[in-house]
Amino acid sequence: MAKKVVATLKTKDNGKAFAKVIRAVKSPKTGAYTFKEEMVPVDDVQNALKA
Structure with missing residues (x-):
């Protein structure tokens, strides 16, 4: 079974401002x-x- 990767890249100032390419x-x-x-x-x- 595949594992779901949960990563938090948020800070208080920018929210979700990054994307993985x-x-x-x-x-x-x-x-x-x-x-x-x-x-x-x-x-x-x-x-x-x-x-």
């Missing part, structure tokens, strides 16, 4: 996909996905 990146050497995770501010999610 997970990207699949293909390795040029092996062709296998790996996943890169990063925490970005909600306002910059679209910029992070374009990069």
Whole structure:
């Protein structure tokens, strides 16, 4: 059974201001996909996905 991950990234000033961005990146050497995770501010999610 899968576990639900519960993480709190809120502070009193900003509430839920961060989002977790997970990207699949293909390795040029092996062709296998790996996943890169990063925490970005909600306002910059679209910029992070374009990069």
